[in-house]
Amino acid sequence: MVSTDQQEAFIRLVDQHRGILHKVCRLYCFTDTDRQDLFQEIVIQLWRSYPGFRGDAKFSTWLYRIALNTAISDLRKQRPPTTSTSPDQLPTELQDIQYSGEKEQQLQLLYTAINRLTEVEKALTMLYLEDRTYQEMEEILGITQNNLRVKMNRIKDKLRKMTKEAAYGIG
Template sequence: MHNQGLQDAFIGLVDTNRGILYKICRMYGATEPDRQDLFQEIVIQLWRSYPAFRGDSKFSTWLYRIALNTAISDLRKQRRHITTINPDSLPTQLQDIQYNSEKEEQLQSLYAAISRLTEVEKALTMLYLEDKSYVEMEEILGIPQNNLRVKMNRIKEKLRKMTKEAVYGVGNT
């Protein structure tokens, strides 16, 4: 059983980094229920892994790694089954993510283009948009910096093309 101090520290760190979870859930969840499910699955995985967090890296780096791996694994499985966990063992003070519909509309076109990227491209794009350095990206994704730079340039070009297609229509560029 986890002690109250461990639970309080976990809740504080997750609340501080809630924006990261929001972005990952928005990036990998197609619908609102999918995002809520993914958020819960990520929190469960973070909670299970938290006692082993040694602090060798920043908490946000560790959180990104766990959350992205959970999101990508969930997509790859493409299965919808109910996983049970004893709810008494989870922190109860965390609230589900609330989405702002106005901001949602503003980001819709960006996410539409990003949604057409591969799982790894999505993760790299999100980290790039978060102004993470290539050193941090390498630590989170486990991909060498040189490869990350090449991938990012290709992704930018891909997104430019997709954005033009969305604005001008396919074939009118």
């Protein structure tokens, strides 16, 4: 039985780390409904697992594990995007974002490219962008650091290629 104090502590912790949950939902889902479903599912799984959290690992590491496990395993979420991510349409899409500055456009471009990666590659890219060390990545994903480095280099090449193709309208 979880006490009210524990419940409050849990809510405080999740609230502090909500950015991670939003990023995972954004990376793994294409529609608002799917994002909402995934967000709820992650919070439910976090709450269920919370009594088992002993603080051996950092809260963020524990949270990443549960969020990524839920996002990757819950295969209902793998629905096609509602908007096209075809590289030759990227410039038009980007032009439509009136408010965005250069950096936001870059981020949008990055998201579009990440959407074409596999579930595992998405997880790696996200942890890399979050500036997690390879040791932390290993703790979260269970992949050896050497293998992580190899994979990360491949992903960087892949993203570079994708965005270059998008810029030149090659698809």
